[in-house]
Amino acid sequence: MSETNPFKITMLGPSLLQQGGISGYEKLFLEYAPAEVKICHIITHEEGNVAKKIMVFLKAIWKFIWILLRQEVDIVQLQISQRGSILRQAIMMLLAWVFHKPIIIHAHGSQFHLFYAGLPKSMQRLLGWIFRKCQRLIVLSESWKSFYIENLGLKPEQVVVFYNPVKIPAELPQRSVSGKVNLLFLGRIGQRKGAFDLIKAISFLPIQHRTRASLIMAGDGDVEQARNLVTTLNLEDYIKLPGWIGSNERDILLAQADVFLLPSYNEGLPLAMLEAMAWELPVIVTPVGGIPEIVTHLENGLIVNPGNPEQLSNSLKSLIENENLRLSLGVKARKSVFTLDIKNHWISFLDLYHSILNSNVELSLKS
The missing domain is CATH 3.40.50.2000 (Glycogen Phosphorylase B;)
Structure with missing residues (x-):
């Protein structure tokens, strides 16, 4: 892809104004997005009362369907954690699947294993079925990769480890202290x-x-x-x-x-x-x-x-x-x-986008 024909990524996740790790990641990811990537960020969750949360999510569904109908997306990228986040993003995953769009799930949840263990077996099977519709599941560690493969039935090649990125400060303070x-x-x-x-x-x-x-x-x-x-x-x-x-x-x-x-x-x-x-x-x-x-x-x-x-x-x-x-x-x-470093993180993401879209082209040619 080039600046004249960029990757069109629709990223679904919480508000950038929200407090927490996923919002922090989204802000860093968007700040360093290269010119050859065009990202449409759709807010699926925002802090507030129940009525506000429902309205935000309904608006997200409408905006997402509009983008899908207009064919303005190459890859759908979902930021997930656990509990309500899984329910919201599962609906979005199914919409992307119906429209035959490649799906990247980016799993951030620190307590997903506890949430999953507490679900009825039927819900676990349904969740596994939905997750297996993705082209790639990004996890934060090798231990999380093993968990998703063993429990949700994903293929090893579907699950990739991307450690969280960080912005490396250029200048550091002198830390040798004699006081507190x-x-x-x-x-x-x-x-x-x-x-x-x-x-x-x-x-x-x-x-x-x-x-x-x-x-x-x-x-x-x-x-x-x-x-x-x-x-x-x-x-x-x-x-x-x-x-x-x-x-x-x-x-x-x-x-x-x-x-x-x-x-x-x-x-x-x-x-x-x-x-x-x-x-x-x-x-x-x-x-x-x-x-x-x-x-x-x-x-x-x-x-x-x-x-x-x-x-x-x-x-x-x-x-x-x-x-x-x-x-x-x-x-x-x-x-x-x-x-x-966030710059290295983006190099990995560009490789991932290329890989997914090339695989999709090959599948289209075979069919």
Whole structure:
């Protein structure tokens, strides 16, 4: 394809104004789209009351059908997670299939396995049938690839691993410090991301380490519950919860931080972690989802078990007291995500588009 005859991609996903990993990915993907790709982004979900959500989805269906009728799309690309997202995007997949359009499903859901396990067998079979209509299912790790092949019956060649991309900052701050060690958590405040475990871990630190550290936990979710726990444990001098922040504020916090923490129970492949690594931060994370395929313990980060505040506290203690370890882990973390640069991600996508459209041409010629 060329600029005069670009790939016409219809991408269906949540609003770019929405908070969360998929919206963050969409914004980065669209920002770096090359000239030979023309993307029509259709919003299938937006935060609000039930009536607003239904109206947004109905408008998305109408817009999508109009594009299909006018033959203004080469490939349909769907961003999915779990629960309601699956229902909405399954309807869109069926529409694309009826119109014989190639389908790419991009699976981001960190808890899809739990959602799938809770479905009746008949619904599992139906979901597998719908998923098998796609030309490619993009997953965030090899472990997720195995899950979809084994449970939804997709062929191995249908499922491809694309790690989440990251924008690599060109300039970095000088992080050698003699004062406080700035700790940073970015993500939805709640049990799944290990936010309450992290607060408890700070309370377990010896006082001489606690007074040397300051933690910012930025994100939406159960913020008041977290603040109450901070107050209960008398940690107001050590932990701040500013709520959700924009991308500019996020970059400022990443520049000021010395350690990034994300002690999650479930993940796909967290963008926040990759961003922190790109900013040359050592990370303390858990071996869930695609994280172990990126982070190796004591090489480019520290790995702790989910739901273990004591272990998390000990890992924090080691980084607070050992500046050399902090800095060396950070340098290696940055190097390990160079290959995940958004520009490389787009090269992989262009290859994928070419492959799918060439396969479609071959099938048309055979028939």
